Amino acid sequence: MATVLELGSDKASSLAGEVMARSGQNLSACYQCRRCASGCPVGEQTGYLTPDRLIRMIVLGKRDAALDNPLIWKCVSCYTCGTRCPNDIMTARVVDTLKKMAHEHRIRPSSPKVAAFHSSFIAAAKRAGRLNELSFMGRYTMKNTLGGLARLRLRGIIQDQKDQAGFGLVLLRKGRVHFLPQKIKNRRQFKRLMRKGRAWAGSVSKSPASQE
Amino acid sequence: MELAYYPGCSLKASTEIYDEQCKRVLSAVGINLHEMDNWNCCGSTSASKTDDFLAVALPARNLGIADASDYSGMVVPCSCCYNRLLSAQKVLQTDQSLLDTINEELTDKITGKTKILTVLEAIQFAAKSGDLTKNVVKKLEGLKAACYYGCMLTRFPYDMAASDDVENPQGMETILKALGASPLDWGYKTECCGASAAVNDKDTAFKLMSRIMKDAVARQANCFVTSCPMCQLNLDAFQKKIGTIYGIDRELPVYFITELLGVAFGMPAGELGLDQHFADSTTLLKELNLYE
Known part of the structure; x- marks a missing residue:
């Protein structure tokens, strides 16, 4: 057997x-x-x-x-x-x-767009302290396009760009896009907090409150 | 009642109408919201998928600002922000070393004193004191609402108590009944809409939303009502497309709970942003004589 x-x-x-x-x-x-x-x-x-x-x-x-x-x-x-x-x-x-x-371990995600979305989201949030949909979506689309080019998936890239642009236009028409970027004050202190993670990760080999 | 207010990024961008509605409607029932100074992004679920430290530190900085303020409670309308802030508060209750690490970098220190509230909890305060019904000028009769809660309001990544029943919450039903509407029993109120998958994994998100839409239509709902900006945007913006793909021939308006309170209080449609929806949101209200 x-x-x-x-x-x-x-x-x-x-x-x-x-x-x-x-x-x-x-x-x-x-x-x-x-x-x-x-x-x-x-x-x-x-x-x-x-x-x-x-x-x-x-x-x-x-x-x-x-x-x-x-x-x-x-x-x-x-x-x-x-x-x-x-x-x-x-x-x-x-x-x-x-x-x-x-x-x-540098394993390529089976859904690269999902990975690109979350890393772009966090990069954008860390930069301004708040998420600006325009800069975030721009970053995400760029990452996807480069990823698609690397994998020679031109048709996929074109379809994605069309989808994003279409959704963007619909939001725009409904007055739901904002061009004025949101930022927090005292970003230097904010960025210091963001960097603190490295030292913290080195000092403990567990995730937050993992023992609960 | 004076409460701190954390709008979150969505309410300052694609769902600004919800920000407006929350402030107007809650103030009408005697709850004044004070937007926190210099709040930052909660990290959403993206933080927990990429960085263990940021998953707590991003929401935690806001907890510090709230704890240092004079307010004992903070209203968080976005379900995802609410989930992340409450989860961070829970983690920091038990992880002293992480709390110390984060507090070292904050001017406003986290003490854990702030009670984090959903919009539904805030409205229910008003309902208990009678401030809700005394403002009603139009009964929402004929509104057969499928109250849609989604994931983040009652389910958390940590073992913690929810503010409502986990699988069959009743917060919106209770409020809508008090306004004269007829909320329905249905099976998909806490199912997932796909959230960010609507952008990065469309097939998955559309499948999930099609199940939600089919059940609501089969039970003859004439609208969805939600308190989550992500759920609202997804169901509203993609309903037509999903209907075409999955053969669902009805399109339902997707209202925020605050929007319907505004209608019941006789607030003008323009103030509430009823024209900023994707699915037709005014015809039903006109048919029911709730909107001119």
Whole structure:
């Protein structure tokens, strides 16, 4: 009989340990009841790779699969999995941890636009202290275009530009675009706070309040 | 009642109408909102997907400003900002070293004293004191509302108490009933609209919204009502397109709860921004004699 589940024992403990420490979630408590799966709104979009499957993957030590799969990029952070879990495992936080680990290991996201969106959002917010939709969307579109060019996906680029421009025009027509950029005062102090993360990350090897 | 107010970036950009409505409507029921000085972006869910420190530090700086002010409570209308601010407050209650690290860089220190409130909670204060119904000049009769809460109002990334039932919240229903409207029972009130996926992963977001739209239409709702700027923008701006793709032949207006309060209080449509919606938002109100 073919092996259904294969345990890479040494890999398993290191992967599960790292994900549990960083996400603050006790994955060994998962007994695969699949309440998370039945509530996951993106199950169809991930080919039914649901939170329970992702947890199993991590526990079995499948590092490559855990860091490179559709769920970590299709997850919409609705937190349904976590609020329904009888063992209080918030898989959305596991998913967020895997996104960061994939980025650190330079694994190309299966949905590059999602990754580009979030990194552009944070870059724009850190710069002005507030999010300006125009500068943020410009940054995001630029990132996508360059990414698309690198992958030689010209048709995709053109379609994306059309979609963005179309949506932009609709917003403009309804008077819902603002050209005056929002900025906070005393940005020097703000940026000092933003940089503080590096020292903090070096001093602790856990995510915020991971022990709760 | 005097309360601090954190509008967040959306309310200063694409959903400025919600900012206006919140201030006008709450002041009509005796709650004056004072916009916090020099607030910053909460980081939304993007921060938690990219940087563990920023996920707390970005919202936390605002908690410091609120804690240093004279107000005991702060109204946060955007569900996502509300979620991030409340989550940061919860994390900092238990993580002293992170609290110290952040406080070191802040002029206004975080003490944890500020009670963070949704718009619905603020309106319910007014309802309890009778300030809500005494302002009503038009009963919202005939409004069959599908109250749509989305994710962020009741579900959090940390184990914490929600201000309403997690899966079947009733805040908007309670308010709308007091105004004479008929909110419906339906199954998708806390399902996800896809949020930013509407921009970066359209197929996924459209699928999620199609389920929400289908259920509301099947139950014969004549409008959506929401308190989240992201949910409002998504359902409003993309409804027509999704309807074409998924064969849904009705388009429903997507009102903010504050907008309907404004209508019930007899505020002029222009002040409320009823003309800044994407789906037709005035025909229904005209049919129901709620708007000239």
